[in-house]
Amino acid sequence: MTPELAHVIARLAEELPAGHIEAWARVLHGYRAPGDDLEVRLIEAGSGDAVGARAARLAQAWRESSPQPAGEALALALETGAVMHARHAEKQTDVVVSGPLGDRPAVRHTGAVVTEIIRGSRSVLLVVSFAAFGVSEVVRELRDAAGRGVRIDLVLESPRQEGGTLRGTGAATAFAALRDSATFWTWPSRHRPAVGASHAALHAKLVAADDRVAFLGSANLTDRALGDNIELGVVVRDPAAVRRMVGHFRGLMRPGHGPLEPVPH
Missing domain, CATH: 3.30.870.10 (Endonuclease Chain A)
Incomplete structure (x- = not known):
């Protein structure tokens, strides 16, 4: 897994609600490699604010990763990231934003x-x-x-x-x-x-x-x-x-x- 793909997964684990994480993990389990219909399947699995952009971000990072991990590995990474973020978030005051992100997007x-x-x-x-x-x-x-x-x-x-x-x-x-x-x-x-x-x-x-x-x-x-x-x-x-x-x-x-x-x- 490339650093860029790991970065995208970590960001999604922070941004997506728990229900979206579960739904996206189920979708990813069905892929050995990123198929042409991946974005559509992810959007259908968890609609909401900016979900299309997030689906495209994940699909692009996966396609550009070398070597490409299997969908099961991405699903596990996404779920693990969500669990770790939830544990950390239980004790933190988070900064929350809408709109474009700057070069320090710890939000x-x-x-x-x-x-x-x-x-x-x-x-x-x-x-x-x-x-x-x-x-x-x-x-x-x-x-x-x-x-x-x-x-x-x-x-x-x-x-x-x-x-x-x-x-x-x-x-x-x-x-x-x-x-x-x-x-x-x-x-x-x-x-x-x-x-x-x-x-x-x-x-x-x-x-x-x-x-x-x-x-x-x-x-x-x-x-x-x-x-x-x-x-x-x-x-x-x-x-x-x-x-x-x-x-x-x-x-x-x-x-x-x-x-x-x-x-x-």
């Missing part, structure tokens, strides 16, 4: 991190975003979480016609499929300070699971923010810090006291 990808946090939730999820659209994979993960009994709170900015600051539709529209399985929260205009001729905005971005792990950063829950925009954030695995973040919003959501209110079904 995680925003879309993969958000998916990972939602998929790993077991009891409670708090999702806060200013804008939201075009994130079908995130919606699927949230529906799966609701299906396994996770309580989901969505704190989202409203459109201008409802007292918020978003033009067009509000962020809640992107999560319409969750109307019966999540609690939606809004910041009514009567509770917002006036800022000139407008009101203050609900501008925070947070995904927190089980008071255990949280993503905090600049990225909204939009396809561009999770994949293409230049965005920056961190994954926090300090339960005490996560509890303070979540506790701040729980205080804002306190019935009769906080400015946030649940949206009636």
Whole structure:
């Protein structure tokens, strides 16, 4: 295995969610050498943000490797890399980015991190975003979480016609499929300070699971923010810090006291 191929596999082990790693390993087991249909098979096995570029990156590095390892060896390397990354990540605060990478790419990808946090939730999820659209994979993960009994709170900015600051539709529209399985929260205009001729905005971005792990950063829950925009954030695995973040919003959501209110079904 050439250094370039090893580098690509290590990067993919960091970037891809666990489900993608497993699916890609199954695909790779079926190849002795990189076939012409490899990228298509990988994309079909694990769709999502930037998956096509990652599939092409792996296929190209494998084709250019000399000697070429068998698909089983690549699958094992990918799975081993994922296990080692997961063990390391359990104790680390990670830098998370979207968009182009610089020459020191020791970072995680925003879309993969958000998916990972939602998929790993077991009891409670708090999702806060200013804008939201075009994130079908995130919606699927949230529906799966609701299906396994996770309580989901969505704190989202409203459109201008409802007292918020978003033009067009509000962020809640992107999560319409969750109307019966999540609690939606809004910041009514009567509770917002006036800022000139407008009101203050609900501008925070947070995904927190089980008071255990949280993503905090600049990225909204939009396809561009999770994949293409230049965005920056961190994954926090300090339960005490996560509890303070979540506790701040729980205080804002306190019935009769906080400015946030649940949206009636």
